[in-house]
Amino acid sequence: MQKQVLIAGGGIGGLAAALGSSRAGWEVRLFERAAEFTEVGAGVQIGPNVVRRLQAWGLQGALQAVAAFPERLQVRSALTGAELAALRLGNTAIERYGAAYATIHRADLHGLLLDALRERTGVHLNLGHSIVHHAQDGGVVTVRVARHGPGSDSEGGAQDLLIEGDALIGADGLRSGTRMRLLGETPTRVSGHLAYRAVVRQDALPQALRSQQVTAWLGPRLHVVQYPLRRGELLNVVAIRHGQPPADLDSWDHGANAADLEAALARTCTPLQDLIRAVPQAGSGWRLWPLLDRPPVAGPQEMAQGVVALLGDAAHPM
Structure with missing residues (x-):
């Protein structure tokens, strides 16, 4: 039978995990608390390792349409303006690493991942829902999902759903509920x-x-x-x-x-x-x-336990 992954959070990390899982043959159920998919922030630099993954997912054309591909990176003194160091990018990065170095608006990266997911079968994107509890037993994880928005009970109750999956990925950000349940309460x-x-x-x-x-x-x-x-x-x-x-x-x-x-x-x-x-x-x-x-993770046991794993800011905020 097809395995099912449950994902908490619909940011860049959550969408990327969903797309990778779907392409690996898993059914995906993603739960995002917000009423619509949005990405907060400005730009992000993505190295050749990321670009290679986007290419493998068939997103080179979509990336080319929205990203910039700088030819050079320079470091300058803020006090004097003098150049301290420089690194060639562009074709040099492609020749050395097999893919380009790109800079992209976070909303554009989020959008191209979302567009790719919406074209795939077996992907269920649930807005206005959040995972409020999880428990795992014998290789199965059960989550309790709360619905948010008009007509819902934010404290739980009739709106809550119980869903089983074969894995849970907590991509729910700096204040991750998945992390709290996995590792205990740790203040930022x-x-x-x-x-x-x-x-x-x-x-x-x-x-x-x-x-x-x-x-x-x-x-x-x-x-x-x-x-x-x-x-x-x-x-x-x-x-x-x-x-x-x-x-x-x-x-x-x-x-x-x-x-x-x-x-x-x-x-x-x-x-x-x-x-x-x-x-x-x-x-x-x-x-x-x-x-x-947060304090640095102490080891792999803080990244994954059983069939539950943390991703992105939930695991290792910068």
Whole structure:
């Protein structure tokens, strides 16, 4: 009989696990708490190992349509602007590793995985549902699934379902319920790093600030990374500095972050400061993300136990 994998979470990791499982011949039931599939964040760099996997899944064309493929990665001093190191990408990466180095908007990567899944039979994508309990016995895992949204009882009850599977993958993020049930309650840690993220249209930037390569600016207690997205039409900028997050992010005025960031970069070189100042005018402005993590996993027993495994931020947040 066909085996069935249950997946908690419909982010990039959960969708990738679903697609890989489906292509391996498993039936897939994925449960995502949100009412619709969305991907929060900005850009992500994907190395040749990831690109090779997407190619094996038949997604080279879809990737080519939405990603950028930088020819070069450079590291520069944030204080002086001097180039510290450089790495050739483009054809060099293809020749050396068998696939390209790509940069892509997280929403675009999420979207191409979702489109591929919707074309496959035996894949059941359940929005507005979350796995609230699991138990395994004799190679079978049973989950209790709660339905969310209008008319549902978020505390459980009549809306809950019991579903059996042959494996469970917890791809349910930093505050993973699967992880908590597997390893016990462990609080997240404030990393002491604040990430300011922005995506801007390249044609809205001055010519001197446009770029089709990856640049990492390194400075004391801060670094900034920039790279192209969406065929090079967009520029992703992430600035990370040491600092404590505001007490209440829900009421935090994200629009006010530009002044804080400019103050933190006051000693950096002119080209970097010009880029940071251009972001609010060329795009929708900065968004603040305090970075949280957990203690490193102690070993493989914290990644998988029996037929239950953790994936992505549920296992090893960065």
